Amino acid sequence: MSGLKQYLKDTWQGIWTVLVGMKVTFKHLFVPAVTIQYPDVKINLPERARNRLYVNMDDCIGCDQCARACPVDCIEIETVKSIPGEDLGLTSNGKKKALWVTKFNIDIAKCCYCQLCVFPCPTECIYMTDVYEFSEYERENLVYKFATLTEEEAEEKKRNYEKYMAEKEAQKTAAAKTKTEQPKTGDNK
Amino acid sequence: MYDILYNILGNQVVAWIIAAALPLFVFILPFALFAVWLERKVSAHMQDRLGPMRVGWHGVLQTIADIIKLIQKEDIIPAEADKKLFNLAPVLVFAGSYAAFAAIPFSSKYIGSNAEVGIFYVIAVSSFVVVGILMGGWASNNKYALLGAMRSAAQIVSYEIPSAIVILTMVMLTGTLSLDKFSQMQTAYFWNWFILGGPGSGITKFLLIPFMIVGFTILYISTLAEVNRTPFDIPEAESELVAGYHTEYSGMKFAMFFLAEYGNMFAVSAIITLLFFGGYQSPFGYLGNTFKLPWLVPIEQVFWFTGKGIFFVFVQMWLRWTLPRLRVDQLMHLCWKFLIPYSFVNLIIVGFITLFR
Ligand code: SF4
Ligand code: SF4
Numbered sequence: 001m002s003g004l005k006q007y008l009k010d011t012w013q014g015i016w017t018v019l020v021g022m023k024v025t026f027k028h029l030f031v032p033a034v035t036i037q038y039p040d041v042k043i044n045l046p047e048r049a050r051n052r053l054y055v056n057m058d059d060c061i062g063c064d065q066c067a068r069a070c071p072v073d074c075i076e077i078e079t080v081k082s083i084p085g086e087d088l089g090l091t092s093n094g095k096k097k098a099l100w101v102t103k104f105n106i107d108i109a110k111c112c113y114c115q116l117c118v119f120p121c122p123t124e125c126i127y128m129t130d131v132y133e134f135s136e137y138e139r140e141n142l143v144y145k146f147a148t149l150t151e152e153e154a155e156e157k158k159r160n161y162e163k164y165m166a167e168k169e170a171q172k173t174a175a176a177k178t179k180t181e182q183p184k185t186g187d188n189k
Numbered sequence: 190m191y192d193i194l195y196n197i198l199g200n201q202v203v204a205w206i207i208a209a210a211l212p213l214f215v216f217i218l219p220f221a222l223f224a225v226w227l228e229r230k231v232s233a234h235m236q237d238r239l240g241p242m243r244v245g246w247h248g249v250l251q252t253i254a255d256i257i258k259l260i261q262k263e264d265i266i267p268a269e270a271d272k273k274l275f276n277l278a279p280v281l282v283f284a285g286s287y288a289a290f291a292a293i294p295f296s297s298k299y300i301g302s303n304a305e306v307g308i309f310y311v312i313a314v315s316s317f318v319v320v321g322i323l324m325g326g327w328a329s330n331n332k333y334a335l336l337g338a339m340r341s342a343a344q345i346v347s348y349e350i351p352s353a354i355v356i357l358t359m360v361m362l363t364g365t366l367s368l369d370k371f372s373q374m375q376t377a378y379f380w381n382w383f384i385l386g387g388p389g390s391g392i393t394k395f396l397l398i399p400f401m402i403v404g405f406t407i408l409y410i411s412t413l414a415e416v417n418r419t420p421f422d423i424p425e426a427e428s429e430l431v432a433g434y435h436t437e438y439s440g441m442k443f444a445m446f447f448l449a450e451y452g453n454m455f456a457v458s459a460i461i462t463l464l465f466f467g468g469y470q471s472p473f474g475y476l477g478n479t480f481k482l483p484w485l486v487p488i489e490q491v492f493w494f495t496g497k498g499i500f501f502v503f504v505q506m507w508l509r510w511t512l513p514r515l516r517v518d519q520l521m522h523l524c525w526k527f528l529i530p531y532s533f534v535n536l537i538i539v540g541f542i543t544l545f546r
Contacts, residue, residue: 035239
């Protein structure tokens with residue numbers, strides 16, 4: 001008899017638990033969805049979210065600190081010294097710029113968003129933005145070029161500097177020549 | 190339906206073709222498209238998601254886009270498959286579920302075939318699906334497909350017993366096999382539905398109610414198993430069998446399995462509606478009768494019938510997203526140790542009530 005009782009109890013329990021489950025799922029039909037319609041609606045990024053880097057070239061002094069801090073070496077900086085008489089302007093915190101930044105490439109494909117490059121920058125001109133949609137079809141397109149100088153301008157600056165150095169060299173050698181000649185005359189005294 | 194068309198067109202063959210194609214294009218295809226969308230929406234909202242939202246208003250056109258995609262897909266036949274059987278299987282499965290619609294009365298004016306043995310025909314023809322499933326699983330030459338097909342065959346054959354017994358109970362009570370007569374008996378208001386004891390009055394009507402509810406529950410559970418829906422979806426258990434018997438199918442052939450599944454869902458819901466919930470009858474009388482517009486009545490009947498059918502389809506989806514899948518042994522346990530004994534006891538009791546009525 002107890003077997004039959006158990007059997008009936010099992011049946012009842014089976015039906016009852018299914019109904020309880022159905023009640024739960026039915027309630028969830030009317031719970032507002034948590035889904036966000038992504039490209040149309042975007043959630044606010046948390047504070048200090050790390051995304052794509054940006055360099056404000058107006059403030060960059062080309063000190064190479066960021067490139068040295070980067071653990072994956074994805075920042076490539078090349079600079080050319082300015083020659084006297086060229087005014088490169090001031091950074092926003094009053095530092096005087098002395099170097100032409102002829103190349104400032106960040107390979108975002110390699111970047112691991114560690115933000116280590118941001119802290120050492122003396123002028124706070126390299127920083128994380130809130131842009132995170134930048135997929136590309138070609139990997140080359142992920143190398144971001146920040147240098148404001150065009151190729152020709154960069155070439156020109158290089159040539160200027162070389163010319164300046166060459167002139168300086170020439171002056172030096174000329175000076176050295178006169179220097180070496182002078183003792184001779186002194187010896188002749 | 191055929192007679193009406195024959196009277197209008199005067200050509201037997203044309204009338205025959207149109208009568209045969211009508212349920213497919215007017216009902217099964219749109220219903221399947223709608224049901225797939227509904228399934229996604231129901232599942233999504235039960236999980237606090239949104240589901241398809243992009244194509245059309247709240248994604249209503251999503252399934253149409255999916256069908257277009259499926260049509261474009263390459264039709265892959267595995268090299269080692271038995272090609273003839275492989276190609277035949279989806280057609281058979283679809284034909285099985287499509288054929289069931291022939292005997293379903295959508296309204297008093299529209300019945301594909303008003304056969305006197307309607308319910309018997311539906312039981313017989315829906316077993317046809319098993320052949321197609323087994324064929325597909327065998328011909329794919331894939332162990333998962335074969336396992337799924339064998340499970341499916343075992344499941345459908347076992348669950349046909351309790352559902353047949355419940356249907357037998359109803360046939361005994363009413364004394365007819367015709368689905369149209371079933372509907373006609375439950376006319377007027379909803380207290381004439383068989384779930385509430387059927388037409389008539391007196392003590393037997395109230396005595397019948399609990400046994401009708403038991404019968405309905407058993408029939409609902411076993412038809413759920415027959416159409417391979419969760420919690421009885423072990424033939425296509427994704428986590429163990431890839432996709433079961435249609436693992437190797439792609440493109441339109443897969444779509445046919447899919448269409449057949451949703452067609453079947455409606456077919457079994459329709460049977461339940463017909464047996465217990467008044468068929469195409471409205472629960473509160475007809476507007477057409479109130480306003481003396483006789484042509485409105487069949488339209489209302491179609492509305493009530495599809496409405497009830499879709500409600501039971503919705504409950505199937507609801508259960509799918511509520512219950513976890515049963516194990517094979519649990520499935521057989523439920524069928525042989527619970528549903529069949531209960532349905533037998535139910536049969537005997539209802540038999541006695543019918544006898545002393
Ligand atoms: S965020 Fe990190 S990885 Fe990216 S550029 Fe800066 S230092 Fe390099
Ligand atoms: S650390 Fe700042 S200033 Fe220095 S090179 Fe990098 S970006 Fe420019």
